[in-house]
Amino acid sequence: MSRIDRFDPPVYRICDDVLLYIISIYATAPTDDPNPNRFVYDRDSLTCISHVCSLWRRLAHGYPNFWSLVTVSISSREPETQIAHQLALARACPIEVRVYGQTDDILDDEEKIIRAIANALKGSMSRWRVLSLSLPDTSGLLSAFFSIFSGDAPLSLECLDIMQFCPVRSLYIPLGPAKSGIHVSLMCSIPSFSPAFGLAIAHLTINFGPGFSIDDIFICLQSCANLEYLALRTIAHEYYREPLTLPYRPIPLPRLRHISVAGSHDIERLLNRLVFSSLSHLELRKFIWSHGLLAYFDSIIHHFPKLLTLTLKGRYFRYIGNNRHAVPHFHPGDAVVLPLAKEFIVSGGYDFASNLIQRMILPNVQCLKLGDTIKRGKSQTGAPPTPLSLPTLMELEIRGPGGFHFLDHLDLPSLDSLRLQGPTDEHDLASIGIHVYGLLQRSTPPLRVLRPVDVLISDDDLARYLRLVPQVEKLELNGCLAISDAFFHLLAEPSSVNGETDWLLLRLNIFELSIPSDAENAKITPRGVVEFLKSRNGPSSTRTGAVPRIAGSLAFPYALEADVNDARSTIEASSLIKPNNNIWANHTFSQSLDVAIIWPIPPSYELSILGQLYGS
Numbered sequence: 275m276s277r278i279d280r281f282d283p284p285v286y287r288i289c290d291d292v293l294l295y296i297i298s299i300y301a302t303a304p305t306d307d308p309n310p311n312r313f314v315y316d317r318d319s320l321t322c323i324s325h326v327c328s329l330w331r332r333l334a335h336g337y338p339n340f341w342s343l344v345t346v347s348i349s350s351r352e353p354e355t356q357i358a359h360q361l362a363l364a365r366a367c368p369i370e371v372r373v374y375g376q377t378d379d380i381l382d383d384e385e386k387i388i389r390a391i392a393n394a395l396k397g398s399m400s401r402w403r404v405l406s407l408s409l410p411d412t413s414g415l416l417s418a419f420f421s422i423f424s425g426d427a428p429l430s431l432e433c434l435d436i437m438q439f440c441p442v443r444s445l446y447i448p449l450g451p452a453k454s455g456i457h458v459s460l461m462c463s464i465p466s467f468s469p470a471f472g473l474a475i476a477h478l479t480i481n482f483g484p485g486f487s488i489d490d491i492f493i494c495l496q497s498c499a500n501l502e503y504l505a506l507r508t509i510a511h512e513y514y515r516e517p518l519t520l521p522y523r524p525i526p527l528p529r530l531r532h533i534s535v536a537g538s539h540d541i542e543r544l545l546n547r548l549v550f551s552s553l554s555h556l557e558l559r560k561f562i563w564s565h566g567l568l569a570y571f572d573s574i575i576h577h578f579p580k581l582l583t584l585t586l587k588g589r590y591f592r593y594i595g596n597n598r599h600a601v602p603h604f605h606p607g608d609a610v611v612l613p614l615a616k617e618f619i620v621s622g623g624y625d626f627a628s629n630l631i632q633r634m635i636l637p638n639v640q641c642l643k644l645g646d647t648i649k650r651g652k653s654q655t656g657a658p659p660t661p662l663s664l665p666t667l668m669e670l671e672i673r674g675p676g677g678f679h680f681l682d683h684l685d686l687p688s689l690d691s692l693r694l695q696g697p698t699d700e701h702d703l704a705s706i707g708i709h710v711y712g713l714l715q716r717s718t719p720p721l722r723v724l725r726p727v728d729v730l731i732s733d734d735d736l737a738r739y740l741r742l743v744p745q746v747e748k749l750e751l752n753g754c755l756a757i758s759d760a761f762f763h764l765l766a767e768p769s770s771v772n773g774e775t776d777w778l779l780l781r782l783n784i785f786e787l788s789i790p791s792d793a794e795n796a797k798i799t800p801r802g803v804v805e806f807l808k809s810r811n812g813p814s815s816t817r818t819g820a821v822p823r824i825a826g827s828l829a830f831p832y833a834l835e836a837d838v839n840d841a842r843s844t845i846e847a848s849s850l851i852k853p854n855n856n857i858w859a860n861h862t863f864s865q866s867l868d869v870a871i872i873w874p875i876p877p878s879y880e881l882s883i884l885g886q887l888y889g890s
Contacts (some may be wrong), residue, residue, distance in 0.1 A: 293333055297323055297340070317343065338365040344395075348375040348387050348409065357394040368430055370404035371395060373419070384410075385418045392422035402428050406435040416445050416463070424448040425468075431456055438462040441485030447471060454500065464490045472497030476529075479505040488540040492525060492547060501530050506544070508537035508560075524549045536560045542570040553578050557585040563622065571630065572608065581612050586630075587645070588622035611635040621645030621673070631680070638666050644680065645673035645695075661685040661716060671695070681709040689719035696728035696753075707735030714742040721746055728753040733761040740779055748784035755793055759802025766809035782810075783822040788829040800830060800841035 288296075300319060320340055324331040334340055341363035346353045361369070373391060388409075405428070409415045416436065427450035438461055445465035452474040459479045464486055467475065475498045480491065491506065504527075525548050532555040533548075535541055541561045556578065561567070612618075615636050621644070631644065642664070663685040670686065671693040672678060678694070694710070706729060714721070721743040726736075731754055740746060751757055768777045787803065789796050810824045830838050 290333060293330070294337060297330070297334060297337075317341075317345070335363060338363065338367040342367050342403075343370050343372065344398075345372045345374070346391055348373070348384060348391065348415075353387065353391050354394040357391065361398050364401075366401070368403040369398060369401050370406070371398075371402055372406045372408075374406075374408040375410045385414055388415050388418050389422060392419045396422060396426070399423065399426055400429050402431050404433045404435070405431060406433075406437075408435075408437040416442060416465075420445075420447050420449070425450045427451045427470075429453065433457045433459070435459045436461065436463050436465075441483070443485065443490065464494050466493050467497045469497055473500050476500060477503040479507070481507045483508060488538070488544050491544065495525050495527070495548070499527065499529075501527050503532045504530060505534040506536070506538060523547075526551075528552060531555060533557070534559070542567045545570060545574075550578065552580060554580050554582045556581060556583070559585070559587045561588050563588045572610075575610055575612075579613060581615050583617040583619075584612065584615060585617075585619040586621070587619065609633050609635050613637060615639055617641040617643075619643040619645075636664065639664055640666055641669040642667055643669075643671040643673075644677050645671075646677070663687070669693075678706055678709045681713040684713060684717070686713065686717045686719055689717060689721055691723035691725070692721060693725040693727065694729050695726075696730070706731060707738070711735070711739045711742070714739050719743065723748045723750075725750040726752070726754050730754070730756040732756050733758055733764070736761060737764050737778060744779065745781055746779050747781050748786075749779065749782060750786040751798075752786070752788045753790050753793070755789070755796060758797035759799055759805075762798075762802045762806035766806045777821060780821060783824060785824050785826040787827070789831055791831045793831055796831065796834075800828075800834060800837045803828060804841045804844050 297320075300323065302316070320334050324334045341360060344357060344360045344364065346357055350356055373388075373395075407416065407419065409419075416438075425448060429452065431452050432455070434456060436459070440462060442463040442465075445463060446468075447465050448468045449471040450468070451470040454474050455476045456474045457477040457479075458475050459481075461481045462483060464480055464482055466472075478495075478498060478501055480494070482490070495501070495504075527548055528551050530548075530550055531552055533550075533553065534555075534557040535544065536559040538544060538561060541558060542564070610630065610633050612634070616639060618634065618636060618639055618641070620631065636642075662683055665687055667686050668688055668690040670684075670689060670691070672680065673695040694706075710731075722745060724740070724743070724746055727750075733756075736757065764778050765782070768775045770776065787798070789798060807824060810821055
């Protein structure tokens with residue numbers, strides 16, 4: 275090593291590969307894309323890097339992947355020159371192209387500019403991996419852009435994103451053949467595709483609003499025969515224009531496996547037109563229960579024998595005129611059988627949803643979520659005379675106080691996770707315990723996870739039915755304001771049964787507690803929780819039995835900050851959390867939780883929201 279080398283700064287002694295790795299970490303731009311292989315580098319960060327020194331500039335400019343993002347604004351000066359420079363830095367690597375403009379970027383010669391940009395990009399078309407267009411609210415720009423590529427084949431294209439701020443209709447995308455599996459995402463634009471390009475689209479997401487109808491979607495789907503995933507989202511469903519007068523023609527989608535529709539008034543008209551043979555996931559959200567939809571489900575849902583998941587999250591029932599008793603009656607004998615379904619989620623539409631639930635036959639269901647499907651005090655006429663046995667069900671979620679009555683009609687011998695969500699009030703206090711206790715006593719399930727949320731359960735009731743499921747490992751109490759410190763005393767002190775020590779929830783190792791900020795006169799105090807932690811996480815010399823340590827999270831209202839700080843001191847002094855492995859946070863939440871005490875949750879469990887926020 276020369277005399278000069280010995281005094282070089284350490285950064286100059288790092289090999290090029292390590293420097294490239296450091297630069298790549300620094301310059302990686304954040305992205306919401308779930309695809310881990312789709313990421314880009316921030317151009318401003320790379321420019322900053324290239325100004326550090328000649329070595330760093332040589333490395334940054336010499337690595338084409340750093341410059342794989344090619345961006346241009348329609349208001350840029352000499353956009354063709356900018357594109358040529360960026361393409362030269364990217365060399366032959368696949369690129370992501372973004373063409374954008376703002377509403378105030380409207381120019382007199384904007385169509386001429388967009389054509390110039392398209393011509394400058396045309397020579398690199400075979401290397402496009404992603405094409406993203408976000409242009410101002412003017413007509414003709416998208417058509418002018420795509421007209422330059424009529425019949426050209428984007429051989430490497432994986433994703434096409436088009437985002438508009440106002441509806442763009444009658445758009446035709448004339449691209450040539452492409453490799454199969456393309457993802458297309460559209461905002462305020464529902465184009466039609468050339469047959470060659472349409473056949474390559476596998477995933478299609480359409481976000482539409484004022485100015486569009488279901489018929490516009492039909493025109494788009496006619497050229498996408500190889501779709502595997504379809505998502506339709508309405509932005510403002512109350513502003514549809516009148517549907518076009520189109521002749522009825524079924525649209526076969528033989529490869530479609532997943533369809534998700536949110537917010538459409540014409541949902542039954544859409545589903546009636548599409549023909550499926552491979553559908554396995556049907557998800558309908560933010561729709562309004564209607565007579566047409568009721569009739570549709572009752573007539574064709576059994577045509578989906580391969581259905582694995584069914585989600586129906588509707589809104590209030592739409593009555594016709596003043597006839598508030600026009601809900602069709604379905605006989606309990608009209609069974610709906612889904613032999614392969616693993617997950618069934620339904621909410622809203624009280625009269626229809628409760629009827630549908632009672633008629634469903636789901637021999638292999640593993641997850642059942644019922645939300646606001648039964649009115650409080652609704653009579654259960656027509657309920658099965660004997661409990662409905664679902665031997666494969668592992669996860670059950672009931673939301674809405676009326677749904678707790680449904681527990682009386684279930685037998686769930688394999689139940690692993692139970693979530694009960696309110697809100698409930700003091701009128702429900704006695705009945706909730708009866709419904710839950712009856713289910714657990716009847717089914718004797720191997721329950722490991724219990725999650726009451728905004729439910730009024732008394733200390734005695736909770737302890738009573740926890741004794742039926744001693745194998746519970748995770749307990750979440752969120753907004754359960756009837757629970758007091760007395761319950762934690764039951765958890766902290768074992769009882770003696772026939773001379774033997776008997777712990778309540780001997781296997782408990784995950785505990786999460788949250789009390790809303792607007793809760794008044796909460797009966798749970800930080801001190802009561804600390805005493806419980808001492809019994810489970812204290813030194814072995816002070817623990818009264820071989821019980822596992824507790825991990826989880828605590829969240830208290832801001833009004834209890836002083837008590838929380840005292841609890842924190844006690845926990846730290848008593849080594850109730852493993853050293854160097856605890857996370858404390860005092861944070862003001864805008865709506866719900868105020869002061870949080872958080873400690874790690876084992877990675878084998880799904881993290882709570884608090885755990886995710888603070889990286890535990």
